[in-house]
Amino acid sequence: MQSRMKHPVEVLPESMKALQALNGSSEGLPYVTRKLVHLRASQINGCSVCVDMHARELKRAGESDHRIYAVAAWRDTPWFTDAERAALALTEAVTRLADRPDPVPDEIWNEAKRHYDAPAMAALLVQIALINVWNRLNVPIKLVASGALS
Secondary structure, eight states: OOOSSSOHHHHSHHHHHHHHHHHHTTTTSOHHHHHHHHHHHHHHHTOHHHHHHHHHHHHHTTOOHHHHHTGGGGGGOSOSOHHHHHHHHHHHHHHTGGGSSSSSOHHHHHHHHHHSOHHHHHHHHHHHHHHHHHHHHHHHHTOOOOOTTO
């Protein structure tokens, strides 16, 4: 397997700086929550590089295999907190904006707001947007998962 082109952030280095700045602006969200959000959006978007990377990051952070393997089926497992479930539901809604007439229903929004104050909610939204940007850069160029973070 080979990527179609050099990664866009390598071609346009200022874009990498911008994405890193965006990531740094939203560090108020717990690390594990960020990585669960990144993993779930990447699963939805079919970004093999990000699925591999974020699963490995969660493992290194001490997360159990049960939790990592179950992210795609989080609704049907007992291994996630209510706050993590709210973040995952919001992640799915924001990642799938075009899939329904009311992409982020009040029920999903209000449940997330119940668990996250304004700065954490803003950080959550920025992290969801950020991982979707990374997925949309990686998938079209067919960036190959390398497992380099093991």
